[in-house]
Amino acid sequence: MAEITLVEAIRQAMDEELARDPNTFIIGEDVGVRGGVFRATVGLFDKFGEDRVIDSPLAELTIVGVGIGAALYGKRPICEIQFADFIFPAFNQIVSEAAKMNYRSNGDWTVPMVIRAPYGGGIGGGLYHSQSVEAFFAHVPGLKVVIPSNPFDAKGLLKAAVRDPDPVVFLEPKKGYRLIKGEVPEDEEIIIPIGPAKVSREGTDLSVFAYGMMHHYALQAAEMVAREGIDVEVVDLRTLYPVDRETILQSVRKTSKALIVHEDNLTGGYGAEIAATIADWGFMDLDAPVKRLAGPDVPGVPFSHPMQDWFMVNPDKIADAIRELAAF
Amino acid sequence: MTLSKEQKKEMFWMMLLSRRLDERAWVLHRQGKIAFHISGIGQEAAQVGAVYALEKGKDWLVPYYRDLAMMLVMGMTPAEFAMSLMGKAAEPTSGARQMPSHFGLKRARVVSHSAPVATQSPHASGIGLGIKLDGKDEVVLTSIGEGSTSQGEWYEAVNFAAVHTLPVVFLVENNEYAISVPQDKQMAVSSAADKACGLGLPGIQVDGTKVFEVYDAVLEAVENARKGEGATVIEAKMYRLTPHSSDDDDRSYRSREEVEAHKKQDPILLAKEQLIAEGLMTEAEYAQLEEKAKAEVDEAVRIATEAPYPKGEEAAFPVYAEQEVQHG
Numbered sequence: 082m083a084e085i086t087l088v089e090a091i092r093q094a095m096d097e098e099l100a101r102d103p104n105t106f107i108i109g110e111d112v113g114v115r116g117g118v119f120r121a122t123v124g125l126f127d128k129f130g131e132d133r134v135i136d137s138p139l140a141e142l143t144i145v146g147v148g149i150g151a152a153l154y155g156k157r158p159i160c161e162i163q164f165a166d167f168i169f170p171a172f173n174q175i176v177s178e179a180a181k182m183n184y185r186s187n188g189d190w191t192v193p194m195v196i197r198a199p200y201g202g203g204i205g206g207g208l209y210h211s212q213s214v215e216a217f218f219a220h221v222p223g224l225k226v227v228i229p230s231n232p233f234d235a236k237g238l239l240k241a242a243v244r245d246p247d248p249v250v251f252l253e254p255k256k257g258y259r260l261i262k263g264e265v266p267e268d269e270e271i272i273i274p275i276g277p278a279k280v281s282r283e284g285t286d287l288s289v290f291a292y293g294m295m296h297h298y299a300l301q302a303a304e305m306v307a308r309e310g311i312d313v314e315v316v317d318l319r320t321l322y323p324v325d326r327e328t329i330l331q332s333v334r335k336t337s338k339a340l341i342v343h344e345d346n347l348t349g350g351y352g353a354e355i356a357a358t359i360a361d362w363g364f365m366d367l368d369a370p371v372k373r374l375a376g377p378d379v380p381g382v383p384f385s386h387p388m389q390d391w392f393m394v395n396p397d398k399i400a401d402a403i404r405e406l407a408a409f
Numbered sequence: 410m411t412l413s414k415e416q417k418k419e420m421f422w423m424m425l426l427s428r429r430l431d432e433r434a435w436v437l438h439r440q441g442k443i444a445f446h447i448s449g450i451g452q453e454a455a456q457v458g459a460v461y462a463l464e465k466g467k468d469w470l471v472p473y474y475r476d477l478a479m480m481l482v483m484g485m486t487p488a489e490f491a492m493s494l495m496g497k498a499a500e501p502t503s504g505a506r507q508m509p510s511h512f513g514l515k516r517a518r519v520v521s522h523s524a525p526v527a528t529q530s531p532h533a534s535g536i537g538l539g540i541k542l543d544g545k546d547e548v549v550l551t552s553i554g555e556g557s558t559s560q561g562e563w564y565e566a567v568n569f570a571a572v573h574t575l576p577v578v579f580l581v582e583n584n585e586y587a588i589s590v591p592q593d594k595q596m597a598v599s600s601a602a603d604k605a606c607g608l609g610l611p612g613i614q615v616d617g618t619k620v621f622e623v624y625d626a627v628l629e630a631v632e633n634a635r636k637g638e639g640a641t642v643i644e645a646k647m648y649r650l651t652p653h654s655s656d657d658d659d660r661s662y663r664s665r666e667e668v669e670a671h672k673k674q675d676p677i678l679l680a681k682e683q684l685i686a687e688g689l690m691t692e693a694e695y696a697q698l699e700e701k702a703k704a705e706v707d708e709a710v711r712i713a714t715e716a717p718y719p720k721g722e723e724a725a726f727p728v729y730a731e732q733e734v735q736h737g
Contacts, residue, residue, distance in 0.1 A: 106542065132542055138572060143531060143565040150471075150535015153520055156542065158535075173562070177525050178532070183730050185523065187504030189515035191730040222728050246730035 082266050088258035090232035090265055091121050091197075094239035095159060097270070099129050102157060105243060108135040108144055109161025109197075118163055119199055119258055145171035145196060149179050152194045157243060165200035165214045165252060172217070179248040180223030195242045199255035200228075201294050201344055203393045208381030211389075213345035215292075218250045219322040219354070225249045225275055226322040230296035232263040234319060237273030245275060254294035261297055278325040280332065284314035287338040287407050290329060290355050292318040295342045295394060302399035311407045321351055329355060330363045337368040340406050344394050347375035369409035374402040412621065414689050420461055420620055421680050421690070422698055424453040427478035428677050429702040430487050433710060434494055434509075438655045442714075443494045447510045449475040451618075451650035452582050454676030456552075457482055458623030459580050459645070462631045463550055470519045471533040471551035473526070474510045475582065479552070483517040487705055491713030498719035505719050526557035530566030530579070537575030537640070548634045550627070552580040555644070556587020558601045564608070567642060571610040576634035578627060579642045582617065584649035589662035605642035617645030618676040621683075647676065 085093070099105050107122055113136035116123030126134040137144045141162055148158035162168045168175075179192045202211030219226045225247055229235035235253070242249040254261075265271070281296065282303055291299040296317045303313035316332050318324070333339050339359050341352035352373040359371050374394055376382075382392045412420070427449065434446040449456065456478035460470065465483065472479055477490065485501070493500040493509045502513040502521065513521030520536070522529040533551035540547045557563060558581055570577045581601040585592055598604060605612025615626040623645050630641035648671040652659040659668070684690040 138565070138568060140565050140568075142562060143534075143569050146528070146531025146562065146566065147535040147538055147569055150520075150532035150537070151539045151542075152535070153532060154469075154536045154539030156539045170561075173525060173528060174531065177523055178528050181523065182521060184726075184728055185503050185507050185511070186513050186515070186521040187506060188727040188730070189513065190521050193730070225729075 082264040084262050084264050085232050086259045087229070087232050087235050087253070087261045088119055088121050090236040091239055091253060092123060093265070094236045094243070095122065096125060096128070098240055098243040099125065099133055104155060105157040105159060106133045106135060107159045107161060108137050108148060110137055110139055110144070110163045112136060112161050117161065119255060121161070141167050141171040142174050145174040145179070148194050149174060149182070149192050152192045153190055158194045159243060160194060160196045162196060162198040164210050165198040166209045166212045168198055168214055175218070175224070175248070175250070176221055180221045183247065184223055191246055192248045193246045195239070195249045195251050197251045197253060199258070200252045201254045201256055202382035202389065203256045203294070205384065205386070205389065206382070207384035211382035213343065213376070215252055215321055216345055216349060216351045219351055223247070224322060225320065226252070227275055227320050228252045228254065228293040229319065230254065230257070230293050230317050231261055232265050233271065234273055234317070236265055237271035238275065238319065241272050241275050249275065252293065257294050257297055276320050276323060276325060278319055278328040279317045280314060280328065281317045282313065282315035284312040285336060286312045287340060287403060288314045288316060288332040288336045289340045289342060289399070289403065290316045290318060291342040292321065295344055298394065298396045299342055299399055301396040302403060305396065305400045306403050306407070309404070311403060313403060324354065324358070326358050326362065329358060333359055333363040334366045337366055338406055338409070339367070339371045340374060340402055341371070342374045342394060342399055344376050346378045347373060348378050350375050369406055372402060372406050374399060412624065417621070417684060417689055420457050420624070421684055423457045423482050424478060424620060424677055424680060425698055426487065426702050426705060427453050427457070427481050429706050430490060430709065431477055433706045435651070435655070437494060437710070443509070445508055445655055446494065447474050447654040448651040449477040451648050451671070451676065452584060453478040454620035454680060455580070455582050455617035455623050455645035455647055458620040459550060459552070459627045461624050462628040463548065465517070467547055468518065468631070469536050469547060469549040470517070471522065471529045471536070471549060472512050472519060473522060473529065473552050473554060473557070474512070474524070475554070476512060476552055477510065480512050480514065480519065483514060483519050485514055485517070487709035488712040491709040492716050495713050496718065497713055497716040498723070499716055504723070506724070527553060527560035527562035529553070530563045531569070533577050533579070534566045534570045534575055537570055537577040538573060540576055541573065546635050547576065548631050549577045550580060550631070551577065552582055554587060555581055555583035555592055555601050556590060556595050558604065559595050567605070567608050567610065567640065570640040571608050574637065574639035576637070577640040578630045578634060579640065580627065581642065581644040583644050583646045586649050586653070586663070588653040588657060600644050600646070602642055602644040610640050610642060612642040612644070614644050614646065617647035618674050618679055620676060620680050648674065650675065
């Protein structure tokens with residue numbers, strides 16, 4: 082098996098899906114000749130042509146709104162938002178239109194589309210190239226929200242998303258695009274169903290729930306504290322909406338302690354939903370308060386490195402939170 | 410294509426039926442039998458003229474909430490509309506999930522739309538993109554009020570259709586008011602059609618009270634679109650003869666004299682006079698049509714009144730295209 086990067090896994094998924102289904106196409110800013118600013122679509126323009134890999138105007142609501150229309154016609158658009166920070170002009174189209182179309186037409190009109198967006202900080206991107214936007218979308222019935230944490234999952238989940246009959250917001254941890262590598266089989270097709278979370282590291286003392294880049298860091302933190310005798314279970318949520326409550330609750334039943342980690346800011350963040358899930362249905366299994374480790378409640382990730390480092394959750398901060406909760 | 414005598418009479422009939430059905434909705438509201446109505450009175454000529462230029466079953470319509478007459482031409486029955494007014498289960502646009510006049514009719518290629526204005530415009534461009542990618546000779550007609558052309562979504566949709574030479578006709582039904590705000594507070598140009606020149610496509614103005622003039626203008630745009638010559642903006646100018654909706658009181662922002670003056674240009678009246686002047690209809694035939702309209706509206710209201718409401722728990726579905734996704 083070849084070891085590839087996260088962004089290469091995403092490129093491979095799109096390459097395979099474009100080859101498989103002539104109704105699929107990619108639309109976004111700089112996705113064509115340039116191959117995407119993160120190179121996620123590199124080579125696809127030459128391979129599939131300008132009708133299948135469309136350089137959109139510099140207008141995010143166009144990308145999503147036109148994608149919705151094409152999906153209504155029977156196409157399978159893969160919309161790329163260059164940075165998740167720029168998704169808000171399309172918010173109305175995603176929330177008012179894509180998410181509600183099936184419900185409001187009583188099942189007559191569906192929107193099978195994927196909206197890909199690189200998210201997250203730690204890359205020197207400042208306020209507007211660093212945001213985590215998952216909480217806005219994981220609140221919206223009708224959408225599915227997926228965040229992969231490694232190349233294998235990224236490829237399998239993105240291929241599932243392209244084939245999904247509903248709109249999928251597919252958020253990619255851009256700091257991990259080249260940093261996170263993993264083995265992906267070359268000669269077999271990978272499809273990972275949207276929905277199930279995955280226990281990525283078995284443990285008995287405490288459960289860490291995370292996704293995307295923070296899941297990658299959580300695994301590192303778990304290794305750090307393992308040397309101190311703390312046996313951590315790590316759960317990769319993978320699909321944020323609809324959420325896999327059973328896997329979460331099973332893990333809490335096993336370890337009796339829960340730490341939720343995300344880099345989005347704390348208040349109203351996605352971790353609150355997981356904490357509430359555990360409080361509602363796992364309260365009797367708990368030996369300690371449910372803890373959340375998240376970004377601070379400031380408007381964005383600052384540019385200058387000392388301030389960015391202050392903002393970002395990292396393996397050391399996760400290890401500290403694990404030690405504190407383990408000692409409770 | 411020159412309209413036959415029968416086609417002209419049929420178009421007048423659709424205008425008249427729409428008017429009488431619309432008026433009955435106001436009566437039902439005043440009687441306390443329905444909760445809400447939003448009216449297309451005064452816009453029937455533009456609506457009927459425009460959709461008669463489409464090929465039914467082949468072309469696409471992406472309407473807005475005043476397009477009752479368009480919907481009747483496309484094949485929605487008066488009883489179906491009456492059921493939507495009353496929130497009855499068999500209402501075909503949404504199974505009574507949406508408010509009345511939030512149209513959609515899958516069987517007639519009429520796409521579901523929502524209430525935030527101009528969200529439908531990019532969908533029309535997306536359908537146009539799908540048509541172009543598939544190499545079909547279908548056309549999309551989408552309509553909107555003049556106030557809603559202030560939205561960025563409309564500009565972005567028209568821009569995309571112009572850039573990609575898509576088979577879309579953007580009809581602007583300029584009824585002079587967006588609730589209370591007149592046209593000169595929406596735009597500095599005298600016609601929404603003038604906006605097209607900045608976006609690189611033809612902009613046509615037509616008298617929206619003259620059904621056959623609208624037909625000719627839209628037909629030319631449709632034929633150009635079908636030939637692959639791209640999109641057109643058409644502004645049909647008329648006057649909204651009623652308040653914005655059943656919740657509005659237009660006495661607070663316009664004089665009775667102004668409204669009364671425009672009633673002399675009522676499109677029903679103008680079409681009737683033209684048909685009689687051209688010898689296509691007699692006063693006696695007109696009287697018969699009025700009786701027929703009353704009978705059809707009576708019957709529609711009877712059917713709708715007797716039709717069952719949806720069960721409350723039907724509101725749980727359908728959130729996703731495949732069966733309901735269960736959390737946990």
